[in-house]
Amino acid sequence: MRSLLYAILLCLSIPAYAFEYLQPLPDTPIIPDSNPQTPQKIALGKQLFFDTRLSGDGSTSCNSCHNLAASADSEGITKAMKARGIKRDAPSLWNIGHMSTYYWEARSPSLEAQAKDHLLDPRIMNMSSESQLVQRLSAIPGYRAAFKAAFMDEKVSMQNISKAIAAFERTLNTPDSLFDQYIKGDKSKLSKAAKRGLSVFKNKGCLACHFGVNFAGPAPGPALKMGDGFYEMFPTYRGTYYEDKYRFVDDLGRYHVTLDEEHKVMWRVPSLRNIMDTAPYFHNGAVNDIYKAVKIMSKVQFNYDMSESEIKDVVEFLKTLTGKYPEITLPRLPEAAGVNVVN
Amino acid sequence: MRSLLYAILLCLSIPAYAFEYLQPLPDTPIIPDSNPQTPQKIALGKQLFFDTRLSGDGSTSCNSCHNLAASADSEGITKAMKARGIKRDAPSLWNIGHMSTYYWEARSPSLEAQAKDHLLDPRIMNMSSESQLVQRLSAIPGYRAAFKAAFMDEKVSMQNISKAIAAFERTLNTPDSLFDQYIKGDKSKLSKAAKRGLSVFKNKGCLACHFGVNFAGPAPGPALKMGDGFYEMFPTYRGTYYEDKYRFVDDLGRYHVTLDEEHKVMWRVPSLRNIMDTAPYFHNGAVNDIYKAVKIMSKVQFNYDMSESEIKDVVEFLKTLTGKYPEITLPRLPEAAGVNVVN
Numbered sequence: 001m002r003s004l005l006y007a008i009l010l011c012l013s014i015p016a017y018a019f020e021y022l023q024p025l026p027d028t029p030i031i032p033d034s035n036p037q038t039p040q041k042i043a044l045g046k047q048l049f050f051d052t053r054l055s056g057d058g059s060t061s062c063n064s065c066h067n068l069a070a071s072a073d074s075e076g077i078t079k080a081m082k083a084r085g086i087k088r089d090a091p092s093l094w095n096i097g098h099m100s101t102y103y104w105e106a107r108s109p110s111l112e113a114q115a116k117d118h119l120l121d122p123r124i125m126n127m128s129s130e131s132q133l134v135q136r137l138s139a140i141p142g143y144r145a146a147f148k149a150a151f152m153d154e155k156v157s158m159q160n161i162s163k164a165i166a167a168f169e170r171t172l173n174t175p176d177s178l179f180d181q182y183i184k185g186d187k188s189k190l191s192k193a194a195k196r197g198l199s200v201f202k203n204k205g206c207l208a209c210h211f212g213v214n215f216a217g218p219a220p221g222p223a224l225k226m227g228d229g230f231y232e233m234f235p236t237y238r239g240t241y242y243e244d245k246y247r248f249v250d251d252l253g254r255y256h257v258t259l260d261e262e263h264k265v266m267w268r269v270p271s272l273r274n275i276m277d278t279a280p281y282f283h284n285g286a287v288n289d290i291y292k293a294v295k296i297m298s299k300v301q302f303n304y305d306m307s308e309s310e311i312k313d314v315v316e317f318l319k320t321l322t323g324k325y326p327e328i329t330l331p332r333l334p335e336a337a338g339v340n341v342v343n
Numbered sequence: 344m345r346s347l348l349y350a351i352l353l354c355l356s357i358p359a360y361a362f363e364y365l366q367p368l369p370d371t372p373i374i375p376d377s378n379p380q381t382p383q384k385i386a387l388g389k390q391l392f393f394d395t396r397l398s399g400d401g402s403t404s405c406n407s408c409h410n411l412a413a414s415a416d417s418e419g420i421t422k423a424m425k426a427r428g429i430k431r432d433a434p435s436l437w438n439i440g441h442m443s444t445y446y447w448e449a450r451s452p453s454l455e456a457q458a459k460d461h462l463l464d465p466r467i468m469n470m471s472s473e474s475q476l477v478q479r480l481s482a483i484p485g486y487r488a489a490f491k492a493a494f495m496d497e498k499v500s501m502q503n504i505s506k507a508i509a510a511f512e513r514t515l516n517t518p519d520s521l522f523d524q525y526i527k528g529d530k531s532k533l534s535k536a537a538k539r540g541l542s543v544f545k546n547k548g549c550l551a552c553h554f555g556v557n558f559a560g561p562a563p564g565p566a567l568k569m570g571d572g573f574y575e576m577f578p579t580y581r582g583t584y585y586e587d588k589y590r591f592v593d594d595l596g597r598y599h600v601t602l603d604e605e606h607k608v609m610w611r612v613p614s615l616r617n618i619m620d621t622a623p624y625f626h627n628g629a630v631n632d633i634y635k636a637v638k639i640m641s642k643v644q645f646n647y648d649m650s651e652s653e654i655k656d657v658v659e660f661l662k663t664l665t666g667k668y669p670e671i672t673l674p675r676l677p678e679a680a681g682v683n684v685v686n
Contacts, residue, residue: 050412058419064407069393069673076401076685279683290681315681330412330671338633338658340622342419 029097045168056126058342089285101229142334174323197317235300372440388511399469401685432628444572485677517666540660578643
């Protein structure tokens with residue numbers, strides 16, 4: 001009898017949306033056991049995120065491309081990266097801790113792994129080796145102290161650098177969008193047009209990939225082990241006018257990682273949160289306008305020509321996914337007194 | 344009788360240091376009549392400072408190179424800029440409003456003028472024209488509103504862009520160093536070694552150029568009209584071993600602006616404030632170490648070989664010039680909803 005009562009109470013305490021494909025953004029993403037959040041680690045990660053000395057020539061920080069003052073990332077970074085051989089749209093970092101896999105081609109299983117990967121990629125941060133970076137940061141007394149505070153270990157290591165950056169990135173969340181308020185119960189937060197748009201979004205099949213807390217498929221947790229990843233085919237319907245015009249299949253996505261034929265044009269499902277702020281769109285950043293992007297998605301994924309009013313309604317719905325960006329105070333980077341550590 | 348009393352009161356109200364070559368940092372730099380500070384203008388200037396859309400390809404903001412999280416500027420930026428044809432050390436922006444001229448070669452008379460010059464320089468921000476920038480910012484509703492709030496004019500213009508950035512830059516000050524506390528009267532703030540270093544600094548002649556509130560010569564105001572500028576010869580003693588080793592005269596400085604023979608190897612006098620944080624040193628960033636920099640300066644400017652103990656004392660004095668950096672909250676940049684404005 002008592003256990004039945006408990007079961008009923010338990011059910012009542014779980015909000016209905018937990019069983020649905022549509023869910024509000026939780027306060028924090030899933031934190032891996034191997035990298036618990038601490039204020040010291042987050043503070044160190046923030047310093048590292050803004051520090052240009054983490055790049056080979058000392059000119060580029062994480063924030064140079066993933067500009068946290070911008071609601072999107074730097075709009076022009078896609079263009080600039082093309083010159084360096086990366087033909088991908090720079091994804092927004094907001095709510096990034098809710099992803100189940102990293103990079104467009106789903107090549108990195110965790111935020112920790114992608115941080116290390118970025119640092120050593122010659123097209124991105126271009127550190128020549130782990131030891132070059134470790135040596136450089138070790139020469140800065142303030143960093144030695146910060147690593148000790150965060151990891152009980154004054155010794156700077158690539159593993160701890162990656163962990164600290166990942167811990168900071170897990171704080172970059174934009175909760176409390178109109179959609180979040182709506183799904184938590186305040187039905188007035190979506191306009192009639194936005195509600196119609198949500199219906200189209202569900203009924204036409206967008207939700208099949210863009211579901212879960214981040215509209216990007218399952219987040220790590222009960223549904224998915226960290227690192228399992230989630231990716232889908234794009235375009236599904238091949239040979240369209242749009243595919244040709246925007247050169248969507250010039251890049252074969254996950255195939256480049258696995259060389260598995262089945263992974264051709266498979267991509268991580270991008271989040272739709274804050275999508276009004278994240279133009280240009282698609283893995284190659286080829287489309288500048290959200291209305292056009294919705295129209296194209298419908299055609300290349302479902303072979304369906306959305307009507308103008310359906311597109312407008314879907315965009316009205318997408319507008320409700322813009323959350324509240326946190327206020328971020330610039331860290332103060334430690335300096336090696338009277339010495340240049342970038343040589 | 345009354346006017347004599349006034350005169351006496353006036354003299355008593357002026358602190359003794361106002362008549363000296365050594366002065367504390369005032370709360371704010373001189374504000375030009377043509378560009379008064381307002382909270383709205385400063386807020387807009389801060390947004391523009393952090394916005395990568397102010398560069399041609401949309402990848403670079405003022406903060407990309409003049410990183411306000413760093414106490415210096417990006418240490419590696421000098422190296423990175425060399426690849427673009429600028430063979431100069433990126434100067435720190437802290438206390439920049441106290442300078443009487445801008446750029447190492449003293450080519451810009453005001454912060455407003457240098458902002459515009461940076462935006463259009465193909466090696467720096469690389470906007471192809473004023474109208475390209477104006478058009479891009481005008482497409483962002485949040486900017487139209489911010490320009491209206493700052494300038495009573497919704498119309499975006501290069502002049503107002505430059506004014507807003509300059510207004511923000513005039514807030515980037517680091518007051519209250521140990522030296523400032525000392526010169527205001529608390530004589531305990533300089534150690535014995537630092538006081539010995541200050542004596543060497545005065546007696547050997549460093550103060551002849553590095554004087555005034557910013558240790559960079561006269562600030563605009565009673566002593567100097569805005570735009571008059573202040574620059575000196577470096578090296579003064581030619582043909583030294585150091586000149587050769589660090590290639591100090593490969594670049595002829597102000598001569599490149601005026602083509603006047605007398606301006607060969609003339610340079611703006613750099614500020615010494617926060618110098619412990621601003622390695623590498625000299626116009627070409629060729630020297631990584633402050634002890635070496637002091638030794639070299641003494642030799643090439645005065646043909647004097649400073650003793651090891653004199654150098655150490657001078658560095659102890661220079662350490663007291665590190666001020667208190669303000670806490671800066673990242674601005675939130677306005678976005679054009681669902682549209683990419685960088686094309």
